[in-house]
Amino acid sequence: MWKPLNYGREQYGELSLRQALAYSNNVITVKLLDTVGVPYFVDFAGKVGLPLRAENGLSLALGSDEVTLNELVRAYSPFATGGLRPEPRTIIRIYDRNRRTWTENPPVITPVLSPATAYISTQMLKDVMTYGTAKGLKKFTQLYPAAGKTGTTDDYRDAWFVGYTPGIITGVWLGYDKPKPGGKGFTGGTVAAPIWERFMRQAVTSRPVADFQKPEMVVSVAIDPATGYLAAPDCPDKRDELFIPGTQPTEYCLQHGGEALNPVAMPPVQPEAPEGQPAPEGAQEPIQEEIKE
Ligand SMILES: [Zn+2]
Secondary structure (H helix, E strand, C coil), X not given: XXXXXXXXXXXXXXXXXXXXXXXXXXXXXXXXXXXXXXXHHHHHHHHXXXXXXXXXXXXXXXXXXXXXXXXXXXXXXXXXXXXXXXXXXXXXXXXXXXXXXXXXXXXXXXXXXXXXXXXXXXXXXXXXXXXXXXXXXXXXXXXXXXXXXXEECHHHCCEEEEEECCCCEEEEEECCCCCCCCCCCCCHHHHHHXXXXXXXXXXXXXXXXXXXXXXXXXXXXEECCCCCCECCCCCCCCEEEEECCCCCCCCECXXXXXXXXXXXXXXXXXXXXXXXXXXXXXXXXXXXCCCCC
């Protein structure tokens, strides 16, 4: 039986999806894929340009289908561009001997994600570089807002890092032509991320420093990160979290005195049954309204 293990074999307690992504937690990633469903995920991956095969089932969550660096960088680019998937071009333009354009390969750009999904995902991927598996890049992100993701395969055969600023996306892969383990410590965060940083420090200097633009269709509410509910005044820890409107929590944290702030659900009024007699039919049941679509 195949069982997902976290790459460092470490154990975490409860994690939010944001933290699970930052720490690259395998068990939670598999549970998430199980929740959204393999067919949905394969369809989504196809939209961003990753041709994954549904037959691989839940192991897809951990990269059981091989992809190229080119495909992986392309798949991350919609998160960097606010939802647009550009087709990669190796030749942009060819000039004739008089430096006149002889032929041109124009960009082909397809919208594949909502700007809100792209933005929230990017904000989650920023955490990878501040406290997650690539926290060595924290100093870089303080100078240049950036987001990214590490990748480490079973047996430490491949180490990846794909990261981006609003203006440039770069992927790094390390491994052997004939796959063999790179040894303990051969992880995306340890070996690939520093190469990414060295290149990006050069690449970003010619561009203006910019942060990712928050689209209008994103709301920010204060939550208790421990419970995921709206932060009550007594919550020991509070954090602003981003949501697509309609998906944000609506109840205050019950563990820290949020009851008083939550709207009270009125119990249904029940006709009183005379002593010793059965209640009138239907009185014990909450009234169910038929919902017609
Ligand atoms: Zn709380």
